[in-house]
Amino acid sequence: MSASVKIQQAPRTVAPSRPFSVWANKHRKWLFAAPAMIFVGLLIVFPLVWTVYLSLTDSRGSVRAPADFIGIGNYLTVLSDFDRFWPAVGRTVYFTFTALAVEMVLGMIIALLLWRPFRGEKWVRVAILLPLVATPVAVGMMWRLIFDPNMGFANQMLSWVGIPPQPWLSGQATALPTTIFMDIWQWTPMVVLILLAGLTSLPEETDEAARVDGANAWQRFFLVTLPLLKATVIVAILLRSIDALKTFDILYATKGKGGGSFHEVETLNVYAYGLSFDYNEYGLSSAVLIIFFLIIIGFMWILTRRRKGQD
């Protein structure tokens, strides 16, 4: 055995290679990983540090008038702002949790419907994929036309069944739920794909065993399938909640700056964008951004910690 290896190796034995190649091979772990990490690090770490600094100043973005250091003033202003900031936090939480809850339930139902093979499966998969890859801004525009109070198809459909027209996006109370509906349309398919991948990787024997033991469909789902799928469900929740918390495209495309004239869809993301790029309130917006960042990191920490605990 060892003899044959020697024979194979002999002709190809590398002549003492150049120093760089030796060095590179020895340190390939970091040689490979470092460029990507440095790139991401530079684009994250410096901006974050700088945002923290800005949040402690009254910067308005002007180079000529240097910003003054004002300590935690911006944070106090933001945290005592019950007109814009706290409602925006409320909307962010409402948007994220409502969208997430509906998407998880609908996604689970659709994934279960798709679980066992059937005819025409391919077509359903295509339908599921299309909303996912559609450009969110274009999707927002598309729904804007459909939900137009005067000529939209949504109200036309309501009129067929005798329901009075709804204001949808233009109503103060209905605007946010309407955008949540759009999020559900676009991103439920993502949940379906993830859960379906999880379902197809489950062993069939346990389900069969439960069937033989006389468990009905509900019992099999809640007592056998769902516990086995727990890790996948958490991954889906994690991925979806990250993106739902950050939703911007659809809100901006449908309601524009400030989340509409009454800020009816102004989430933290839209609020911070407006403060930064419409009003140049960089100091204040930086404080909002840091708070937003901490909320997201805290949220992720809770979710991933629980996940580790369950593994």
Next chain:
Amino acid sequence: MSEHAIKQRRKPAGVRAYSWFRVAALTIVVLALLAPLAWLVASSLKTNVDIYDPTKTFIFVPTFENYVNVLTRNNYFVFIFNSFWVAFVSTVLSLVLGVPAAYAMSRFTMHRSALVVLMARVIPGITLLVPWYYVFSNLRMVGGFSVLILSHMFVALPLIVYIMMSYFDSMPLELEESAQVDGLTPIGAFAHITLPLSIGGMATAGILSFIFSWNNFMFALVLSGARTKTLPVAIFDFVSYASIDWGGLMAAATVVTVPIMVIALFTQKYIVSGMTAGAIK
């Protein structure tokens, strides 16, 4: 096959009821997902007068007027090129940086390092956009392609590292090891054995990265200039304070989404595997 048939015969009533229920339910799902898109395309083929006319909801004379307007009068070919160029270059560069990184992170189980890259997935883009805007405008880069490509790479890189890591994790190392026994250096084994074997994974990661970049809106909204505007930003040209050119808007929206959907249809298998990468571990 025969086992399946036996099972079906054993409980006919329940199975048949379920399969009818399933057909009905899935039909509703497919309709709900596709009808709005059909509506988008149909509206793009209507005149602005027909869009307002409830009697022409389903039956109308299609016209390509909106498309002619969008493509000729609004510089759309430039925007299409911009979107394509930014998505293409940022995808290629992210693959160049991301694939070796994912390999090292998978091979040497550098979970903490991987977490650094994945942070980019979690942090809200807006948090970084303010400092980016400040720095890049001082460097006179805002409005150029390089800054757009950099910002889109920031989206693409974590995606590529994430997908490629789970790809390399599932790849047997024996081939690479035997290549090293045969005299290749570790980097040589990676370049000559591992990379060619991971083309499928790179295709998955590349396609998804291209789609995400094509669809990206917020970074381009702030960092692009008149010359480098991408399609999602250009759509807003059809929305003005006074009124909306609905026909033009829908044609523009169709021009943005249809190419990416066609790509998605042809590469369906890859996209699904990419989107669910690591989800079942």
